Amino acid sequence: MVKPPTVQKDLECTLEELCYGCMKKIKVTRDVLTNTGFVLMSLRQIIQEEEILIINVKPGWKKGTKITFEGMGNERPGTCPADITFVIAEKRHPLFQREGDNLKIVVEIPLLKALTGCEISIPLLGGENMTTLMIEDIIHPGYEKIIIGQGMTITEEEGKRGNLKVTFLVEFPTELTDEQRSDILSILEDSC
Known part of the structure; x- marks a missing residue:
């Protein structure tokens, strides 16, 4: 099966979060295939499902650090589920x-x-x-x-x-x- 391209999203963190570490919970809505119908005539339907992904930001992580969740992206008929990659971005600090x-x-x-x-x-x-x-x-x-x-x-x-x-x-x-x-x-x- 073909794997679609990775979905990439920014994960903004403060300097404090990047210095001391933290836990980030991110809600992701994705398309999921479900099986409905009879055993012989299986129909696949796409529904939306919400997932909570947890990222443990390690102390010292830098801008550009990537965290990948394999198979947590959208599902499509005839393909593997896409991966989701979060890329660390630094929020601007006032001082x-x-x-x-x-x-x-x-x-x-x-x-x-x-x-x-x-x-x-x-x-x-x-x-x-x-x-x-x-x-x-x-x-x-x-x-x-x-x-x-x-x-x-x-x-x-x-x-x-x-x-x-x-x-x-x-x-x-x-x-x-x-x-x-x-x-x-x-x-x-x-x-x-």
Whole structure:
């Protein structure tokens, strides 16, 4: 018997679901052949049937990972049932971006703190806050801090996670008084 092409569907997951793993239940409606009638004159009829498919999303799965359910697609006379393949797609996260096993976040920081140092609370995936990030350097364009082990779960290495890359966006004032300009000019002239 001929097997029809695989039916492919996206399975959207949040970064949290892909980092920590989860169970997804997907309702699928498919055409199924049934036998009706007499023994000698068997008639085949197509009816629609609902199935619940369960996918255990493993920690660390990446966009593009495929999960196939063999024979769970539509049935047609003279063919085998089609397979259904779900392809992992990442939902956009409001704070984090994924880069392989690492996460990236952009944090805004006032100019004063960028120049003088500060302690910053960085949000972590899953809602926790990390308040111990002490910055004593001058934050300049392209400045990045890496927090070890706060990225995505690494599938191949149990218990290990990638890193969190924190990039800083310095908030500049939109207006300065003449006195502020003068003060800044004198301070910066001394540093050159």
